[in-house]
Amino acid sequence: QKEVEQDPGPLSVPEGAIVSLNCTYSNSAFQYFMWYRQYSRKGPELLMYTYSSGNKEDGRFTAQVDKSSKYISLFIRDSQPSDSATYLCAMIRTSGTYKYIFGTGTRLKVLA
Amino acid sequence: DADVTQTPRNRITKTGKRIMLECSQTKGHDRMYWYRQDPGLGLRLIYYSFDVKDINKGEISDGYSVSRQAQAKFSLSLESAIPNQTALYFCATSDAHWSNEQFFGPGTRLTVL
Numbered sequence: 001q002k003e004v005e006q007d008p009g010p011l012s013v014p015e016g017a018i019v020s021l022n023c024t025y026s027n028s029a030f031q032y033f034m035w036y037r038q039y040s041r042k043g044p045e046l047l048m049y050t051y052s053s054g055n056k057e058d059g060r061f062t063a064q065v066d067k068s069s070k071y072i073s074l075f076i077r078d079s080q081p082s083d084s085a086t087y088l089c090a091m092i093r094t095s096g097t098y099k100y101i102f103g104t105g106t107r108l109k110v111l112a
Numbered sequence: 113d114a115d116v117t118q119t120p121r122n123r124i125t126k127t128g129k130r131i132m133l134e135c136s137q138t139k140g141h142d143r144m145y146w147y148r149q150d151p152g153l154g155l156r157l158i159y160y161s162f163d164v165k166d167i168n169k170g171e172i173s174d175g176y177s178v179s180r181q182a183q184a185k186f187s188l189s190l191e192s193a194i195p196n197q198t199a200l201y202f203c204a205t206s207d208a209h210w211s212n213e214q215f216f217g218p219g220t221r222l223t224v225l
Contacts, residue, residue: 006154008152034213035115042219043216043219044202044214049212079199083188088154092211092212100157100211100214102147102154103154105155
């Protein structure tokens with residue numbers, strides 16, 4: 001079983017839709033949770049990070065962490081064609097051996 | 113100018129050849145990383161370095177070696193390239209005091225024939 005599971009998609013939605021992207025994980029030692037966005041032919045860029053369970057909002061983006069269920073989500077409101085990219089979740093364990101692990105990424109296409 | 117640069121951006125080589133991928137950064141970060149990205153497998157860590165004297169293996173280090181020549185430079189070598197090392201390779205950096213965010217270079221597309 002992979003430590004981090006992420007549906008690869010692709011996910012196609014119409015412009016203006018609410019998008020939900022998700023990751024599950026198996027290691028309760030993960031402490032920090034990130035979402036990266038990767039445009040085609042580019043390196044990933046950090047979009048949002050969270051530490052504790054709950055929600056964090058930044059503009060049209062909301063990151064949600066449920067540590068009890070080992071489940072994290074990224075919601076995109078009023079999606080735009082410019083949001084079309086691959087979204088990767090990432091998690092860090094800093095206690096014991098350092099570990100920074102990425103999900104496989106979900107490819108999103110927002111149709112105009 | 114880009115903060116993290118990688119050379120070359122594209123490379124085609126043959127099985128058995130030695131290849132070096134180079135990474136330079138102007139962010140002043142101590143920590144540097146090498147990843148490979150494959151469809152369906154995502155980003156996987158090859159090696160990482162927390163400072164010039166520190167080198168650590170990641171989850172898929174077999175067949176690779178690294179050199180940290182300076183704080184700003186971290187190179188990845190394939191001593192004898194094989195076709196299953198065909199992938200997109202990324203270098204990344206992070207600050208020692210806030211290492212949660214990694215800054216990625218533009219990637220090197222490597223094809224081994």
